[in-house]
Structures are given as structure tokens and as C-alpha cells.
Amino acid sequence: MSTLSDPPKGSFRLSMLLNDTRYRSMTLQVIAAIALASALFYLYSNLAENLRQAGLNISFAFLGNSAGYDINQTLIPYDSQSSNMSAAVVGILNTLLVAFLACITATVLGVMAGVLRLSNNWLVRKLMAFYVEIFRNIPVLIWIIIIFTVMTSVMPSPRDFRGAEPTTTMLWDMFAFTNRGVYVPGPYFTRGIGGADGSVFNWLLVIATLVGSFFGARFISQRANRIQEETGLRPATLWTNLAIWFLPVIVLCLILGLSWEMPALKGFNFAGGIKIGGPLIALWLALSVYTGAFIAENVRAGIQAVSKGQTEAAAALGIRPNRVMSLVVLPQALRVIIPPLISQYLNITKNSSLAIAVGYADVTATLGGITLNQTGRAIECVLLLMAFYLVISLSISAVMNVYNNTMKLKER
Structure with missing residues (x-):
């Protein structure tokens, strides 16, 4: 009786690296790596x-x-005696600040404009179309200069607040809008483990509490989703989530003795509180309205990508039109909106390098501007700038791609 067995394996030959499909792809990758x-x-x-x-x-x-x-x-904390490294860190933080603020504002503005572009109201629809076409077809640098020029020309100077004119009084005795910027109350802590005067430890404790509240609210929402899938009934989570978000932070602030320092006119300028400089406001608003126009088109395209039958089915169930948009259309449109939205966030971060046009000290102005000119280390400064923008862009892409994967259509 004959038996079947595998054919004997031949000995390895160098020609197999290219002729054998088992080794060809690995060989080509090694060759490409060596060439690179x-x-x-x-x-x-x-x-x-x-x-x-x-x-x-x-x-x-x-x-x-x-x-x-x-x-x-x-x-x-920074002064002229600080190191170039400290100046670079200040520039990096300023860049991240304006990028973060502009991303949030541009997203809100873009979503609203994108939804209103599909409104049944002719006037609203045309106004949103006018906004999109005007702002996205003019370079962002021009918008930065326009907003900064208007702000410095129209707003009153701090010395004008010394008079009794009603047009130059502080808003609620807490906010002062000037051509140098906006002055708002500044929070600080009077006690705490880290000491008074708003220590870093106290602020880190507040941030940690907010992070814990985020995960707590997320756990409650996920639990409600599981109950809804099992029983068809979703427990109410609004008041629970609000309590999780606000109560721990409020209690912690009371324990740490949260107080507010009000801005006051002293001499020819305001002192105390927090100053939001005119360059920051101009850059923030310009990046927001400019990028918001692009996001509006992404939102409009995502909404129109959802089948009209979804809207009709939701209306047949008696769901109100505004609830149809928030519960049916937008969740499905996010799968189309998020990928180009990532590119817009990256554009905001890179366009923030135009801050030097209005004197805002971002990382390009500090490390790539003053420090480069004073030290003459052009190669080193440019390499550090490239590394920073590369790292922050890859980080934004990674975070948004994780969110994009969670929004993908889950198949059985």
C-alpha cells in the first residue's frame, strides 16, 4: 500500500530571493531600506x-x-534673562493656545454654517453661502491684518477709560475692551496643598479632576447605551452627567479657595486680571472664520452624503426636524466629515505661523525669528521648528484618527 507524503524540500539558493514569492517581497523591502x-x-x-x-x-x-x-x-513665568529654551517653550505654548482656541471656534462656526447652508430659508442659505465664498477665497494673512487693524483703530485706548464717558466704561466692572487687548478677571487660589497664589499643583489638581469627570461621564453614557441595547429603554443621563462634570470641580475650587483678581486702571494701562492681547485675538478670529468656511463645506458635503431616505424615515416616525438632524443625519455624516476635518485642524496649526505679521510671539516668532537672528544658528533653529510642527501635526492626526475609527460603520 502506497502512502502520500510532502515532496522533499529543496536546498536554498540565492536565485530564490527574487524568483520565489516567499522571499521576493522581503528582498525588495531590504533593498529599498538599504537605498534609503x-x-x-x-x-x-x-x-x-x-x-x-x-x-x-x-x-x-x-x-x-x-x-x-x-x-x-x-x-x-518668563523675562529677558530667561534662556532661549524658555523663550522657545513660551512660543510653543502660545502656538498651541491659539491653535486650540481656533480649532474649537472654527468647528462650531463651520458646523453651524454648514447646516444653515442647507436651510429652507432662502435668506439664511444665501448669507451662509456668501460667508463661505468670501472668507475661503481671501488669504488668511489678509484677514489677520484686517481684524488686527480694525481692532486697534476702533477700540478705545486704556487712557480713555479714565473719563466718565459711558462708551469707555468697563463691562460689569470686570471686562475692559481696549485697542491693546481684552482684560478679564484672573482666577487664583488662596489656599491648597501647593500653597497660595495659584500654584501649579492646584491647577494640575483641577485638570486631573476634569479628566476624571470626563471618564466618569463617559462611563455613565456607555452604561446607558448598553441598557438601551438590552431593554430598548434609555435611562436619563443629562442631570447625572452635569453633576459629574460640575460638582467635583466646584467642591475642589471651594476647598482651594478660588478667588478672582479684577483688572483695574492704574496709570496709563490696566493691571491685574488676565490680558488677552490684540494680536492673539486677531489671529484667533482670523483663523476661526477662515478655516470655518472650509469646515462648513465639509459639513455640507457630509450631510448631503446621507441618503434622503434616512430623513424621510425619521420624519415618518414623528421625530422633529431639529432632532432628525442631531440624532439621525449628523451621526452618519461624521464618517464623511471627520477625514477632511483632520486636514483643517492641521492647516490651523500650520497657519498660526503667520502670527509674526501682527506681533504675536508664537514659536516661529521666538525660535525661528528673534532667537535665530541673535544667535545665528539658522540650521539648528529651523531643524527644531520642523521637528515641532512635525510632532504636533502627527499628534493631531493620531488623536483624530482614533476618533475617526470609533465613528466607522461597525459591521457584523
Whole structure:
């Protein structure tokens, strides 16, 4: 009786690296990796040789030297005697601040404009179309300059508040709108484990509480979703989530002794509170209205990508039109809206480098501007700038892609 067995395996030959499909893809990848490494090594060697011939060397020791210049708006303690590294960190934080604010405002504005562009009201629809076509077809740099010029020309100067004219009085004795910026009450803590005067530890404790509230509210919502899937009835979560969000923070602020420092006119300027500078406001508003026009088109395209039968089915069930948009249309449209929305967030972050046009000290103005000119370390400063924008862009893409994966259609 004969038996079947596998054919004997042949010995390995070098020709199999290209002819055998089991090894061909790996061989090509190794060849591509070697070619890329060789090209990078050649470019680096060429750069090092040219720098050596020019008497230059790449060194980042200048980051420890004194910066020697002031910055008009900072989120951390800084003065002219601080290091170039501190100036770069201040610029990075200022860039992240305006990018974060502009992303939120542009998203809200874009969603509203995108939905209203499909309104049944002719006037509202045309107004939103006018907004989109005007703002997205004019460069953002021009909008930054226009908003900054209007703000500095129309708003009163701080010395005008010294008179008794009703047009130059503070709003509720707490807010002052001037051509130098907006002055608002500043929070600080009078007690706490980290000490008074608004210590960093107390603020980190507040942030940690907010993060815990976020996960707590998310747990409650997910639990309600499971109950709805099992029973068909969804328990009420609105008041529970509001309590989870606000009660812990309010109690913590009361324990830490949260107080407010009011801005007051002293001499020729306001002192106390928090100053939101004119350059920050101009850059924030310009990036928001400009990018919001693009987001509006993304939202309109996403809504129109949803089948009209979904709207008709929801209306047949007796759901009100505004609830149809929020519960039926927008959740499905997000699968189309989110991918281009990621690109708009990246554009906001990179367009913030235009802040130097109005004197806002972002990372391009500090590290890529004043520090570069004072130290002469152009290569090092440019490399650090490239690394920062690359890291922040990849981080935004990673976070948004995680959210995009959660919104994908789940198939059985």
C-alpha cells in the first residue's frame, strides 16, 4: 500500500530571493531600506562636509544662553534673562493656545454654517453661502491684518477709560475692551496643598479632576447605551452627567479657595486680571472664520452624503426636524466629515505661523525669528521648528484618527 507524503524540500539558493514569492517581497523591502539609508547617509555626509568647510558645526548649546528679549504674552513665568529654551517653550505654548482656541471656534462656526447652508430659508442659505465664498477665497494673512487693524483703530485706548464717558466704561466692572487687548478677571487660589497664589499643583489638581469627570461621564453614557441595547429603554443621563462634570470641580475650587483678581486702571494701562492681547485675538478670529468656511463645506458635503431616505424615515416616525438632524443625519455624516476635518485642524496649526505679521510671539516668532537672528544658528533653529510642527501635526492626526475609527460603520 502506497502512502502520500510532502515532496522533499529543496536546498536554498540565492536565485530564490527574487524568483520565489516567499522571499521576493522581503528582498525588495531590504533593498529599498538599504537605498534609503545610503541616500540619507550621503546627504548627512555632504551637509557635514559643507559645514566643516564653512567653519560651522551643529550645536544646540545656544538654548542655554540668555534670550535677552521680552515677550508680550506668556503662559509661564518668563523675562529677558530667561534662556532661549524658555523663550522657545513660551512660543510653543502660545502656538498651541491659539491653535486650540481656533480649532474649537472654527468647528462650531463651520458646523453651524454648514447646516444653515442647507436651510429652507432662502435668506439664511444665501448669507451662509456668501460667508463661505468670501472668507475661503481671501488669504488668511489678509484677514489677520484686517481684524488686527480694525481692532486697534476702533477700540478705545486704556487712557480713555479714565473719563466718565459711558462708551469707555468697563463691562460689569470686570471686562475692559481696549485697542491693546481684552482684560478679564484672573482666577487664583488662596489656599491648597501647593500653597497660595495659584500654584501649579492646584491647577494640575483641577485638570486631573476634569479628566476624571470626563471618564466618569463617559462611563455613565456607555452604561446607558448598553441598557438601551438590552431593554430598548434609555435611562436619563443629562442631570447625572452635569453633576459629574460640575460638582467635583466646584467642591475642589471651594476647598482651594478660588478667588478672582479684577483688572483695574492704574496709570496709563490696566493691571491685574488676565490680558488677552490684540494680536492673539486677531489671529484667533482670523483663523476661526477662515478655516470655518472650509469646515462648513465639509459639513455640507457630509450631510448631503446621507441618503434622503434616512430623513424621510425619521420624519415618518414623528421625530422633529431639529432632532432628525442631531440624532439621525449628523451621526452618519461624521464618517464623511471627520477625514477632511483632520486636514483643517492641521492647516490651523500650520497657519498660526503667520502670527509674526501682527506681533504675536508664537514659536516661529521666538525660535525661528528673534532667537535665530541673535544667535545665528539658522540650521539648528529651523531643524527644531520642523521637528515641532512635525510632532504636533502627527499628534493631531493620531488623536483624530482614533476618533475617526470609533465613528466607522461597525459591521457584523
